[in-house]
Amino acid sequence: GQFMPPYVKSMVPAPGLTVAPNTGIIVEFNSAMSTASINSANIKLFNITGGASAEVVSGVTISLDSNEQRFVTISHSDLSAGTYEARVLGGAAGASGMSMRPPANASDIAFKSSFIVSGSNDSAAPTIYPSMASGATGLAVNKPLTFGFNETLSFSTVNNTNITLYKGATAVAADVKYDPGANSVSIVPNNALSPNTVYIVIFSAAVKDLASNSLATSSYSYTTGGVDVIAPTLKEVRCDDYTCKIFFTEPINHQTLVDSNWISSTLNHARIVITQGGPDKATAAASITYDS
Numbered sequence: 001g002q003f004m005p006p007y008v009k010s011m012v013p014a015p016g017l018t019v020a021p022n023t024g025i026i027v028e029f030n031s032a033m034s035t036a037s038i039n040s041a042n043i044k045l046f047n048i049t050g051g052a053s054a055e056v057v058s059g060v061t062i063s064l065d066s067n068e069q070r071f072v073t074i075s076h077s078d079l080s081a082g083t084y085e086a087r088v089l090g091g092a093a094g095a096s097g098m099s100m101r102p103p104a105n106a107s108d109i110a111f112k113s114s115f116i117v118s119g120s121n122d123s124a125a126p127t128i129y130p131s132m133a134s135g136a137t138g139l140a141v142n143k144p145l146t147f148g149f150n151e152t153l154s155f156s157t158v159n160n161t162n163i164t165l166y167k168g169a170t171a172v173a174a175d176v177k178y179d180p181g182a183n184s185v186s187i188v189p190n191n192a193l194s195p196n197t198v199y200i201v202i203f204s205a206a207v208k209d210l211a212s213n214s215l216a217t218s219s220y221s222y223t224t225g226g227v228d229v230i231a232p233t234l235k236e237v238r239c240d241d242y243t244c245k246i247f248f249t250e251p252i253n254h255q256t257l258v259d260s261n262w263i264s265s266t267l268n269h270a271r272i273v274i275t276q277g278g279p280d281k282a283t284a285a286a287s288i289t290y291d292s
Contacts, residue, residue, distance in 0.1 A: 003096070003098060003242070004098065004242060005094065005098050005099065005100050005101070006029050006030055006031050006033060006092070006093070006098070006100060007029070007030050007110075008028065008029060008030075008110075008111040009028045009070075009181075010027075010028045010180070010181045011025070011026065011028065011086060011111075011113045012025065012026045012028075012180050012181070012210070013025065013115040014113075014115070015113045015114060015115065016115065016116070017115050017116070018115070018116040018117075018118050018119075019115060019116070019117060019118075019122075020117070020119055020120065020121050020122035020211060021078040021079045021080070021081075021117050021119075021120070021121055022078050022079075022121040022122055022211045023117075023122060023210045023211050024073060024074065024075050024076070024210035024212075025045070025074035025075075025076075025086055025210075026071055026073055026074075026152065026155055026180050026210070027043065027071070027072040027074070027086060027111075028070060028071055028072075028180060028181065029070045029072070029094075030070070031094050031095070032068060032069040032070055032094065032095040033064060033069055033070065033072070033093065033094055033095060034093040034095055035064055035069065036093075037091060037092050037093040037099070038063075038064040038072055038092065039062055040057075040060065040061075041089070041091065042088065042089045042091045042092040042106075043062045043072055043074060043086075043087075043088055044086070044087045044089070045060055045076060045084060045085070045086055045087075046084065046085045046086075046087060047079075047080075047082055047083075047084055048082075048084065048085045049082030049083045049084075050082075056076060056079070056084070058077065059076050060074065060075070060076045060077075061074075061075045062074060062075075063075070063156070065155050065156060067159070069095065071155045071180070073154070073155060073156065074086060079117045080117070081118050081119075082116075082117055083114055083115070083116050083117075084115055084116075084117060085112055085113065085114040085115075086112065086113055086114075086115075087109050087111070087112045088100065088109070088110050088111040088112070089101075089106065089107055089109060089110060090102070090105045090106045090107065090108045090109075090110045091106035091107070121211065122209070122211035122213065123211070123213060124213060125209075125213050125215055125216055126150060126151050126207075126209045126215050127149065127150040127151075128147055128148070128203065128215070128218055129147065129148040129149065129150070130146075130147050130148075130220055131145070131148070132222060134219075134220040134221050134222070135221055135222075136222055136223070137222070137223040137225070138223070139193070139199070139222040139223060139224045139225060140225065140228070141192045141193040141194070141224050141225065141227065141228055142193070142250060142251055143250070143251055144177075144186040144187060144188045144189075144251065145165070145186070145187040145201060145222070146184055146185070146186050146187075147184065147185045147187075147201075147203075147220075148182075148183055149183045149184070149185070150183070151183065151209050151210070152180050152183055152210050153178060153180070153183070153185075153207060153208065153209055154207075154208045154209060154210055154212065155178060155180065157206055157207045157208045158176060158178040158185060158207060159176055160175065160176045161206070162203070162204045162206040162207050163176050163185065163187065163201070163202070163203050163204070163207065164201070164202050164204075165187055165189065165199060165200070165201055166199065166200045166201075166202065167193075167194065167197060167198075167199055168198070172189055172199070173189070173190040173191070174187050174188055174190060175187075175188045175190065176188075187201060188251070192228065193224050194224065195224050195225065195226050195227040196223070196224060196225070196226065197223065197224050198221060198222070198223050199221070199222050199223075199224065200219055200220065200221050200222075201219065201220045201222070202217070202218070202219045203215055203217065203218045203219075204217055205217050232248050232249050232252060233248070234246065234247075234248060234249075235247040235248055235249050244274055246272075252290070268288070269282055269283070269284055269288070272288070
């Protein structure tokens, strides 16, 4: 909800994991964060080897992704062998302005997680594991294309410029989403694909891992199946004091490019009503988001 403080959902490297000296760090928040609060004052890296607590400052930069604004990347120079701890202080705030801790406790540690650095630099390119082998037929016209990886990717390099979907020689509008915890990329077309048609997914060498190793340029070809004639249904609705989550049996048309009210989408205020028997509580000011 708007008045709930944000929290850290996951971090890469995972707690206790041993990584190479040049491996970057990703901190994932549960919701969009305030760009003004995501900086070196609130996101820090410490060397805690042997009980020490020395902040690593040289070569460290903090950045927030420009897409979902939930993923913070801590970039750094090659680290020496030892144990390190990433810390998020209470001053880190969500997009609504609500901080992780009250203003009086802005300098308190709201989240911390440690990992071990050992060995030599990572110089190996990441490997793709597609959910469907290239050349497969019967690709669903209304579902995301999913690709797994053997290691975590640099979030800023996972986008629809570096990962593209084509119908012949024509680029197909699609959202590209990355889950660093699962090491998976989902390509979500903005509209249903054409039935019985060949589509090609191309990963460019601009896609990199956390050690800045480039992916080998790769392409995957798929042929869609017949047209989908089964209507989606409402599967489940869960509400608390702040939000309602609505689950469907299949992906929904979620085009959002026209305006904030999603007028071109099946998911907009004209089609969603939340009531206790009285006026609609899903007013024009209410926020609607979609997780494909």
